[in-house]
Amino acid sequence: SQQGEEDPQALSIQEGENATMNCSYKTSINNLQWYRQNSGRGLVHLILIRSNEREKHSGRLRVTLDTSKKSSSLLITASRAADTASYFCATDVMDSSYKLIFGSGTRLLVRP
Amino acid sequence: SQTIHQWPATLVQPVGSPLSLECTVEGTSNPNLYWYRQAAGRGLQLLFYSVGIGQISSEVPQNLSASRPQDRQFILSSKKLLLSDSGFYLCAWNRGLRLSNQPQHFGDGTRLSIL
Numbered sequence: 001s002q003q004g005e006e007d008p009q010a011l012s013i014q015e016g017e018n019a020t021m022n023c024s025y026k027t028s029i030n031n032l033q034w035y036r037q038n039s040g041r042g043l044v045h046l047i048l049i050r051s052n053e054r055e056k057h058s059g060r061l062r063v064t065l066d067t068s069k070k071s072s073s074l075l076i077t078a079s080r081a082a083d084t085a086s087y088f089c090a091t092d093v094m095d096s097s098y099k100l101i102f103g104s105g106t107r108l109l110v111r112p
Numbered sequence: 113s114q115t116i117h118q119w120p121a122t123l124v125q126p127v128g129s130p131l132s133l134e135c136t137v138e139g140t141s142n143p144n145l146y147w148y149r150q151a152a153g154r155g156l157q158l159l160f161y162s163v164g165i166g167q168i169s170s171e172v173p174q175n176l177s178a179s180r181p182q183d184r185q186f187i188l189s190s191k192k193l194l195l196s197d198s199g200f201y202l203c204a205w206n207r208g209l210r211l212s213n214q215p216q217h218f219g220d221g222t223r224l225s226i227l
Contacts, residue, residue: 033216041221042202043216
């Protein structure tokens, strides 16, 4: 079953604009991760945020985590055409395995 | 530096034929290894993971099996492929006693088409 769900499913913006993607999850987590996938390729890790953290930055990326609302957001500032990709959140399952469960992703199109 | 190799990149197989997909990791030891399947336009479904040689955990009942004959080698197999086995198969690895505490690193995937 899905643990994380991204919103929106698809997003189209103009180059230079900011892109915000949201992720909601159902059960308590240890950490939440964001990944990027270019078409036909493997996923690339972007950011890991732990449950006791509220915000993390990496270059033009900003991730927030609100454990009370069971939600996270990924903000890409000053988007570029090269940011066009699918973005996935992944949360861990707090059973004995702590495996990751991936959402269905947000497809981002940045128009030049 | 660590690298992950996955092959082949694409594969077309008839229904009922066997399957063997291989994944190898270089530059690290005792990694956690994963096989995922991704349907078109969808998220990843975890199929198998392994925390050590010969240790395989299966996540969903299916027509596939996995093996880890060596520390950095993970193999996905089937004796008889079904049409529903079509998809994009991804191998990944990470380190750590808890599977989720470290980022996962992915191969470039195998696109499997069953005819």
